[in-house]
Amino acid sequence: MGNLSRKDLILKYIVELFVKTAQPVGSHYLIEQYNLSYSSATIRNDMMELENMGLLEKTHTSSGRVPSAKGYRYYIDNLRDENLNEDNLYKLKKILNDKSTQVSDVLRHSCAILSEMTSLTSIMLGPDELGETLAKIQLIPISSNSAVCVFITSNGHVEHKTFNIPNGVNAVDVEKCVEILNDRLKGTPLYAVVEKMIALKPVLSLHIEKYEVLINAFVNMFNQMNDNSKVNAWGTSNLFEQPEYANNIDKLKKMVKLIESNNVWKFIVNSDDKQKINVQIGIDGDLDDISVVSMDVNVKGQEGAKIALVGPTRMDYAKVIGVMEFLVDQLNLTYGEEEDDE
Numbered sequence: 001m002g003n004l005s006r007k008d009l010i011l012k013y014i015v016e017l018f019v020k021t022a023q024p025v026g027s028h029y030l031i032e033q034y035n036l037s038y039s040s041a042t043i044r045n046d047m048m049e050l051e052n053m054g055l056l057e058k059t060h061t062s063s064g065r066v067p068s069a070k071g072y073r074y075y076i077d078n079l080r081d082e083n084l085n086e087d088n089l090y091k092l093k094k095i096l097n098d099k100s101t102q103v104s105d106v107l108r109h110s111c112a113i114l115s116e117m118t119s120l121t122s123i124m125l126g127p128d129e130l131g132e133t134l135a136k137i138q139l140i141p142i143s144s145n146s147a148v149c150v151f152i153t154s155n156g157h158v159e160h161k162t163f164n165i166p167n168g169v170n171a172v173d174v175e176k177c178v179e180i181l182n183d184r185l186k187g188t189p190l191y192a193v194v195e196k197m198i199a200l201k202p203v204l205s206l207h208i209e210k211y212e213v214l215i216n217a218f219v220n221m222f223n224q225m226n227d228n229s230k231v232n233a234w235g236t237s238n239l240f241e242q243p244e245y246a247n248n249i250d251k252l253k254k255m256v257k258l259i260e261s262n263n264v265w266k267f268i269v270n271s272d273d274k275q276k277i278n279v280q281i282g283i284d285g286d287l288d289d290i291s292v293v294s295m296d297v298n299v300k301g302q303e304g305a306k307i308a309l310v311g312p313t314r315m316d317y318a319k320v321i322g323v324m325e326f327l328v329d330q331l332n333l334t335y336g337e338e339e340d341d342e
Contacts, residue, residue, distance in 0.1 A: 004079070006038065006042075006046060007046045007049060007050060008078070008079060010030065010043060010046050010047065010050065011050055011055055011056070011067075011071060011074065011075065011079065012075060012079040013025075013030055013033070013034055014030065014047075014050075014056065014065060014066075014067060015067045015071065015072065015075045015079070016318075017029070017030070017033060018066050018067055018314055019314055019315065019316050019317075022243040022244070022314060023062075023064070024058075024059045024061075024062040024063075024064030024065060024066050025064045025065055025066070026062070026063055026064040026065075027040045027043040027044045027047065028040055029064070030043055031043065047065050050065070050071070051065060054068055054070045054071075055067070055068060055070055055071035055074055056068060056071055057071075066314075067314075069281045069282045069288075069313065072281050072291075072313060072317065073279075073281055075317065076279060076317050076321065080317060080318035080321070081318050082318070082322055083322075084319070084322045084323065084326065088117050088323070089323070089326060091113045091116075092110060092113050092114075092117075092323070092326065092327065092330070093330065095109045095110060095113065096110065096327075096330045096331065096334050097334060099334065103299055103300070103301055103302050103335060104126070104301070104302060107124060107297060107302060107305065107307065108124065108232065110307070110327055111123070111124050111232070111234045111307060112234045112235075114234075114307070114309060114323060114324070114327070115234040115235030115238060115309070116235065117319075117323055118309055118311075118315070118316070118319060118320050118323065119235075119238050119241060119242075119311075120235065120238055120309045120310060120311035120315060120320065121233060121234065121235045121236050121238055121239060121259055121309070121310045121311060122233070122234045122235055122307065122308065122309050122310075123232060123233045123234075123259060123264060123307070123308050123310060124232040124305065124306070124307050124308075125232065125305065125306050126232075126302065126305050131154070131189075131304065132153050132154055132155050132157070132189070132190050133153065133154040133186075133187050133188055133189050133190065134151065134152075134153060134154075134185050134186065134187070134188050134190060134193050135152045135153055135154050135186065135187075136150075136151075136152045136182060136186065137149065137150070137151055137152075137178055137181050137182055137185070137218075138150040138152070138178075139163065139174065139175070139178050141171070145164065145165045146162060146163065146164050146165060147162075147163045147165065147174070148160050148161070148162060148163065149161050149162075149163040149218075149221055151221075151222065151225055153190065154187075159225040161221045161224060161225065163217065163221065164217075166210065166213045166214065166217060168210055168213075169210050169213060169214060173208045173209065173210065173214065174214065176207050176208055177204060177208055177211070177214045177215070177218070180200065180203060180204060180207065181197065181200070181218065184196070184200055184203070185197065185200075193222055194219055194222055194223060197215055197218060197219050197222065198215065198219065200215065201215055233259050233260065236256065236259060236260075238311075239252060239255055239256065239311075240252070242311065242312050244289060244312040244314065245312070251289075254287060255287075255290060255310075258287065258290065258310070259310060264292060264308065264310060276295060276296070276325065276328050277293060277294070277295050277321050277324050277325055277328070278293070278294045278295070279291065279292075279293050279317070279321065280292040280293075280294075281313055282313055288313075289312055289313050289314075290310065290311070290312065290313065291310070291311060291312065291313045291315055291317075292308050292309075292310050293308060293309045293310075293315075293317070293320050293321060293324060294306055294307065294308035294309075295307050295308075295324050295327065295328050297331065298332075299331050299332070299335035299336065300335060307324075307327070309324070
């Protein structure tokens, strides 16, 4: 790191200190921790410049600075160290080198190890789940004010929920709502259905008087269906150890919901990033302090599967990206050649 400019070095140190402590970093603390030979005034000036460049942010509660999303991105692209602790990789190497284990089980074991190594939550979506879309919604009346709502997916999976028709809503409006949903949602990936349902409110308002009550009922039913489906997640309890969530129950609930509903995948699968590791720093809206680091799995039988680590934007990107790059490379080394066996 001897070739880094002073500003780059200061940004690198601030990112790494903030990752470690979760506390805004001031000039005096920086000098103390890294035994820097620069004056406090010089470092403050550099920090101000880095803030003007959009790489650092000043918090309301402290005179110190924290990295911005842009700062994290710059750190990932230019400043992170790539050395990994070999001891930490031992478990991963062991499971990856065991060819007697099915690839799907290897991936699950790897996710558990990734979560343990990084203290983040890991999640996996298989190729079948990732490609699964909504095929049809059916409503089967069972009384004057209730029906069975059936969701059918492209994989032939069927879920049904009892649908209580809201007060003041007539059967014709319910049928019209189902007709519009089928017309607009067929072929939509399951992770995107709820978002598209909500986006259809303006269309529904043209045809149905109490459209909001109806669409909210369908959203609730579909969310229940997703909640009942198995989500491959490891280390969700790690979230409780993160200061960002431990002291903010609302933030924790949003994070857990994001993971357990499989909604996290919509921030990954639409990425245009052609790198083997995709890093999403911050998610639009009220999830702007969440990062998702993901990878594609391209080994025989699991082509198109995805693995991701999810946590606060204040995550150790050098370590997280390093272990995921190691996993990609080792999977290719161990299983890549099998593609030519047929």
